[in-house]
Amino acid sequence: MVKSAFKKIYTFLIFLFLYAPIIVLIIFSFNESKSRAHWTGFTFKWYIEMFRDRQIMSSLYYTITIALTASIIATVLGTIAALGIYYMKKTPRTIMINLTYLPVLNPDIVTGISLMLLFILMKFQRGFFSMLIAHITFNLPYVILSVMPKLKQLDNYLYDAALDLGATPTYAFRKVVLPQIAPGIFTGFLLAMTMSIDDFVISFFTTGPGVSNLAITIYSMARKGVSPKINAVLSIMFAGVILMLLIINNRMSRDNGRKENVV
Amino acid sequence: MKKHLMAYPYALWMLIFTIIPLALILVYSVITIDDAGIHFTLDHFRRVFEPIYLAVFWRSIKIATISTIICLILGYPMAMILASKNLSKKSILVVLFVIPMWMNFLARTYAWMTLLERNGLIATIIGYFGIQLPSLLYTENTVILGMVYNFLPFMVLPVYSVLVKIDKAVLEAAEDLGATPFIVFRRVIFPLSLPGVSSGIIMVFMPALTTFVISRLLGGAHFTLIGNLIEQQFLTTMDWGFGSALSVVLMLIIILSMGFAMRYEKENQGGGLW
Amino acid sequence: MHEEIIRLVNVSKSYDGQQVLQNINLGIGRNEFVTLLGPSGCGKTTTLRIIGGFEMADSGDVIFEGKKINNLPPYKRNLNTVFQKYALFTHMNVYENIAFGLRIKKMDKEEIDKKVKEVLNLVNLRGYEKREINSLSGGQQQRIAIARALVNEPQVLLLDEPLGALDLKLRKDMQLELKRIQQRLGITFIYVTHDQEEALTMSDTIVVMKDGKIQQIGTPQDIYNEPVNAFVADFIGESNIIDGVMVEDYYVEFAGRGFKCVDKGFLPNEEVDVVIRPEDIKLVPVEEGMLEGVVESVIFKGVHYEMIINGNGLRWMVHSTMMEPENTRVGMQITPHDIHIMKKVKTE
């Protein structure tokens, strides 16, 4: 009895610690005055101001454009790469897989500055495209690591059977292999989107004047002090991420459910 | 057909945008460029070992270590509680732990900024009791708080995922052999959970060591960790050589600590998996 | 008879409102080999877990050497368990696994060494001390699990389908080995299985369970020869169970004719189950048979042939060492002793 009461209280305290700041942040995005301590009335003012703010809107535009473009490119390139790696011999495959883990394990700050150095030395103007390349780079591993497990589950005989039945390799790939790895590709795409929208550090080092994503804008605003407008942006981002997460989670549990049915 | 050729565009991409950039950092850490050309030098590394910079490293390692330990102390019991719950409730609680993890860490840090600032909610509430607090923001403890807050889920989830996989029968077997609940924990549960603990430690220690955002927002403009130092070298003082040397040392520290954590993991899996 | 060591008194248990054990009363003697036998889900594991202390009964008592131990936690009970899937500690080697219980008792190093060695000898795994658990085969892991329990010298050993995961050959060997160990050490074994053959060959006493209720307690011979109802008869061995009418004492009608039998004490014309074991039906030339039929199928079962014979509107299973080819007409002979009459179990 005592033990279970302790567990409940502990769980409650931890969740309070985790969620109270976020909830306070969301609540005060609806606060009439600029105060972060006194509630003076409900308003959508800050959300309206947020939509009027040119800088925020421009960074929202860049965030979404870059996230979408980078995820699509990373998904295509990553899927092709995953197939290639899958068909490699053991040693090169191991090398490639380890290489794929490298950017995941590398600290963001190092990835960021190293890319920045590269762009500067190549005299590649930093801005939209440099940031796009950086995002593709850190998204690629997530796509590959999502697709690879699906490839491993793939029944090789299916592809051979399709060929045996007279399908051309392209046709067999499209009709037999692709549908089976599609869930992994989609999960990879969603993961890439989420990472991209969420990224601050790497974007911060690889962007150039005039181009910033939401995270960078928030950072520069926050450095100057707090403002309810930031609360509004963050609340919206929070809602967005939860939505994404729900979709990913839903897909994954569906995939898992299917796997269990097969076994 | 040569299907493996499909990996080549990716390999090329990785070469240009991951390997070459990392190599550049290595190169820049050992050269100086002046009018006469490019020279090899170890000056940058020598500078890293000057007392003021060593102090920054020391401080970063200390803060990251303290944060990691606090995350472990707070997170381990939480992971145990999560692992012990019955299934239906469990999945909800676990999802609730995952959500903050996916939230932008700027948002999480900023949330504490608004809570802790001079006119923030906490100061105001405590002010009602007639207590005037010294500044809550911009101290070392605030930075640690921010790190613990940001990285706690990264400790809980790996430990949890190892704990749930422990066969309940194994625990009953220990009890059957005369082990009291405490001994069951010390001799069976804890050793079996070590792989989760070591990945939790890596997942907390690494970002805590390399961050420059949490220290900047919660520690103030003069609070310097390795991350801030590196950022300064590349964005303000433009001393790429020194910045690269700092990055190389940072990567070395990370590789060493990861190797340490991994080796521990290996030992405790009885060599079965590796 | 054995002196009693454990007694369950009116033990009941339910999970989420579903009754899994109902008024279990069971006495277990010292040095006895008792087997709980029954189909999957009948409550065998639950009974064992209540004895082991891992589960608490909703009502009723668990008595150990005359004392109630209802609320005693497992680590204070002087009995040990061999778990269904072994539950070995994978982070320790063989030696550490076996020494686990002894270490807790703070036994000194030399004595632990000695005991581990002894028990490894007992389970035929001499020299395996340093091996990692994951490097052992299923049968070896099984024996380590047994050794780990036995080394504590418990008065009672609980075994939950300990051989369930092994292949047939190994299973047979281990059955013999377990029996040998039990007799040598003189410990009470409470053994769970759903394999009737295993139960028949190993046990002193068999407890047949169904749907959380004890159906019959008895020696293997009792259970096999005098099953109290059709369920026990069917479960303990494949049997022919036929609807019959007990016309009067010592006279039963089934399959369209009357038979002499040895049972009495039924109501006149009471409907009963008639149980006849396949090996008790003798095949004879058609003219000599009490019943006759056509051989429908023949399977060789190693020692005997199993034949299905279609006759008198019923299909009879017959075991015989002599084979009759398919489609031959045969006669069947049953002696009064081999006709078991049972009260109909009321099925809800």
Ligand SMILES: Nc1ncnc2c1ncn2[C@@H]1O[C@H](COP(=O)(O)OP(=O)(O)OP(=O)(O)O)[C@@H](O)[C@H]1O
């Ligand atoms: N922890 C539990 N929660 C809910 N129901 C349970 C639990 N443990 C057992 N049961 C139910 O109790 C009944 C008896 O289970 P028990 O494990 O005792 O059966 P068993 O005879 O050992 O079967 P098997 O031969 O399959 O091992 C089953 O219907 C089972 O579903």
Ligand SMILES: [Mg+2]
């Ligand atoms: Mg069972």
